[in-house]
Amino acid sequence: MQACDNSGFGFLPKRHLPLFALANTMTHPEYILTLSCLDQRGIVHRVSGFLADHGCNIIDSAQFGDDQSKLFFMRVHFSSEDAAITDEALRAEFSALAGTMQMNWQLHDARKKPxxxxxxxxxxxxxxxxxxxxxxxxxxxxxxxxxxxxxxxxxxxxxxxxxxxxxxxxxxxxxxxxxxxxxxxxxxxxxxxxxxxxxxxxxxxxxxxxxxxxxxxxxxxxxxxxxxxxxxxxxxxxxxxxxxxxxxxxxxxxxxxxxxxxxxxxxxxxxxxxxxxxxxxxxxxxxxxxxxxxxxxxxxxxxxxxxxxxxxxx
CATH class of the missing domain: 3.40.50.170 (Formyl transferase, N-terminal domain)
Known part of the structure; x- marks a missing residue:
C-alpha cells in the first residue's frame, strides 16, 4: 500500500492533484501603489474601486491628508487576482485614472528586490x-x-x-x-x-x-x-x-x-x-x-x- 501524507493525496504529482488543491498552491502578483495629489473628495473610493474592478484584492492600505500642504498621500499593497488583466493593462488604465486627478504615482512589483x-x-x-x-x-x-x-x-x-x-x-x-x-x-x-x-x-x-x-x-x-x-x-x-x-x-x-x-x-x-x-x-x-x-x-x-x-x- 502506498503511504499517504497528511493532505490525503499520497505522493501524486502536482498535475494530478484536485483543482482546489492546485488553487491553494498558486500565487498572485503583488504590487505596492504609492500616490500623492491635491486632497479632494473620493480619492480612496476611486482607487479602491479601480482595484476591485480590475480583479485586485487589497492586502493593506494607509493614507494621510496634510492640512498644511493640502496634499493627500496613499500607499496600497494589493494582489492582482485576474489573470486576464496584464501588468501593462493595469498600469495603462490606472494612468488614465491618475491623470484625471493629477496624481503623482508609482506602481511597484512588491516581490522585486530593489x-x-x-x-x-x-x-x-x-x-x-x-x-x-x-x-x-x-x-x-x-x-x-x-x-x-x-x-x-x-x-x-x-x-x-x-x-x-x-x-x-x-x-x-x-x-x-x-x-x-x-x-x-x-x-x-x-x-x-x-x-x-x-x-x-x-x-x-x-x-x-x-x-x-x-x-x-x-x-x-x-x-x-x-x-x-x-x-x-x-x-x-x-x-x-x-x-x-x-x-x-x-x-x-x-x-x-x-x-x-x-x-x-x-x-x-x-x-x-x-x-x-x-x-x-x-x-x-x-x-x-x-x-x-x-x-x-x-x-x-x-x-x-x-x-x-x-x-x-x-
Missing amino acids: RMMLMVSKIGHCLNDLLFRYKSGLLPVEITAIVSNHTDFYQLAASYNIPFHHLPLATGASAEAKRAQEARVMEIVEANNIDLVVLARYMQILSPAMCTALTGRAINIHHSFLPSFKGAKPYYQAHDRGVKLIGATAHFVTGDLDEGPIIEQDVARVDHAMEPETLTAIGRDVECVVLARAVKWFIEHRILLNGHKTVVFK
Missing part, C-alpha cells in the same frame, strides 16, 4: 550592520556594489561577495578631480541599475549636480539631531556641551548639506559620567538602527516626499 549601492569612507559600523541585515534576510534588497574613497573595507565586501570599487579622492582635491570621481560613481549607479544609494558614513560632500542626479534615491545618516554638532568629532562636541541626549538622523540627500527631508530619528540618554568614547559607541549604535529603519522603509516603498518633509507609512 538594487542598492553602499558608500563608505573609514568608519564602518553602518556598513557592517547593513551587510549583516542583508545577509540575514532582514533587508530584502540586492546589494550590487560598495564604493569607497579608501580601501579599509574591501575584505569585508569580499566576504559578502559584493564588488568593491575604490575611487580615491585626495584631501583638497580640485573641482575637476571631484567631478571625475563622481562621474565614476554615477557610472556604477547606471551600470547596476541602482534604485537606492546609501551613504553609510561616506565622508565626502556630494556636489549639487550629483545630489540632483540622485534626488529621492539617496539616503544619508547624520550623527545628531540636525543641524546640531556638524563637522568632525560630533560626540566630542556633545560631551563638551554636557548633553543628556544623543541621536542620529537619516535623511534624503540634497544639495543643502545635511538639510534634506528627514526620514527617521532616534535618541539615547547619556550622562555626565560617560567619556567621549562611550558616547561615540552609543551614538554609533543609534546610527545603525536609524539608518536600517530608513533603508527598510524605502525598499518597502513606505516613504513619500512632501516638500521638505516626508510621509512615512509604518
